[in-house]
Amino acid sequence: MEGLFALFLYGNFVLFLFLYMYINRYRRLIGFHLGMNIAMTAGGMAGLLSGILLIFQYPFHFTLITILATIIGMGVGALFGALFDYQTMLTGLINGLMVGIMAPMLGAILTEQLFFGIVLEGLTIAVVTILIVAIRST
Template sequence: MTTSAILMYVDVWIVLCFYGYLLKIKKRIGFQLGMNISIVMGGMAALLSGVLLITQFPFHFTVITMISTVAGLTVGAVFGLLFDYQTFVTGLTNGIIIGLMSPMIGTVIERPTMFIIFLHGFFIFSLLTIFHSIKRS
């Protein structure tokens, strides 16, 4: 099992646990923060899945583009449905756009390991910022 596959499993578990956490406290979150949450989660799911998959399977560009797009739109939509319809649409469209672009980013990076570490650091920073915003709301 490669490092990309392990990171993909870890990312899926992080997203599922965060969704479970939000499901419990969604009444405390306003729709503006909910919209930001759906944008971040849909976008990061699409970006991470596209980059990780294209580095693992570099010659399957079309299939990986479709998978990352579906992953981004699904995660963005599911997180958006926690709040309202406008948040649903925003998370869905953001996941689609980033899902279409992320395999392109993954094909042109020169140092994949460094970029993947950077993306995961950005993902963790985004989650910590969201947790902090939820605590303050």
């Protein structure tokens, strides 16, 4: 089951990389409010996914995973926010920080890990699809 969670983690990394390249192409057309929502969503989802999936794989390394998930959430939020302006970068950074700190705590108490992981991946794909539709409609 750990291999499946590693595959989910890698797939999410690739998904966020493609999303970043897609948003970078259309960043001049995206308004301030949508840019803020994109940065918050990307940082929060990256922190949530990395924290939960890593704690599923390594349940006895709570401190290290919390630090790593926080750094990943902050980095992704800052990168997506930096596409727009400094205020958006700061918002994405802070949202990634908060979710990255909270995600391993949520992952540590879950009992149905496989079911939750599949539902989380489905929600991630739904959120990315909504972001792409929102960008295309601007």
